[in-house]
Amino acid sequence: MKTLLLARHAKSDWGDASLADHDRPLNDRGRRDAPLMARRLLDEGIHLARIVSSTAVRARTTAAEYAAAQGVEVVQEPLLYAASARSILAAASRLPDEAEVAMLVGHNPGMQDAVAELTGAFVEFPTCAVAECLVDVDSWAELIEGSGRLVQLRTPAGRSAR
Template sequence: MKTLYLVRHAKSDWGDPMLDDHDRPLNDRGLRDAPAMGHRLAERGVRPDRIVTSTAVRAKSTARLLARTLGIGDDHVVEEAKLYAASERSILHLASTLDDAVGIAMLVGHNPGMSDAVGELTGEWVELPTCAVVECRVDVDAWCELIEGSGELVHLDTPKH
């Protein structure tokens, strides 16, 4: 049994129109929401073995704030360029390549890919707002066995809940 958390990055700042999309930082709300969601995860006893994040500034910031709040060191946070603007199939493929020593993984990325990945994995279609966290239980022994429909949506949390 594996557990996969799919996270949409926290709210980003659109204030500088000259800034490349990849380089947009979190806004004030995002800087509040990410640690708040981390505290909720900590209260539930969640502690991922690995956090894989898009290389976009807003996703990396979200991942690092979650990790810090959960007491997870930077050595457990891995940046993956393929998560930036990834499709649901790319996201699930990336998850299927995780090391099998990882029992609990968290992927931090972008919509529409993250919302669509939840649907592909679990058959439950949800539109993830910023900083939403979805817990999926995957009935596999090895990540390479992860396929469409192999997961169950266990928990969905958003900053407004």
């Protein structure tokens, strides 16, 4: 059994129209929410062995907050930028097996769709939300559609769905 956390980046800043989408930073709310969510996971006993992030600035910055709280490094994965659910689950299937608990940080609608494909649960996925999914596999390579169960969806507003 493995635990996969699928995380959407924190709220981004749309204030500079000259920036490419990939280069948008977090806004004030995002800079506030990301460390709070990172601390919340740690306080709830979630210990990440691996964090993989989209290369977009807003995702990398969000992932860096989780990494700082957890004391792990972030691995950047270009395929997570604007990824489909299938691409996200393919990235998860390439995680190292020694990582029992791992997080992917990316974007919507891909993250929301990945939760649905993996667990069959359809959830609203606001910015900085984290879906905790138990995956009934011994190796990440065995991960397939429907092999997971949504344990909890955490949001910065404190709402949780089970």
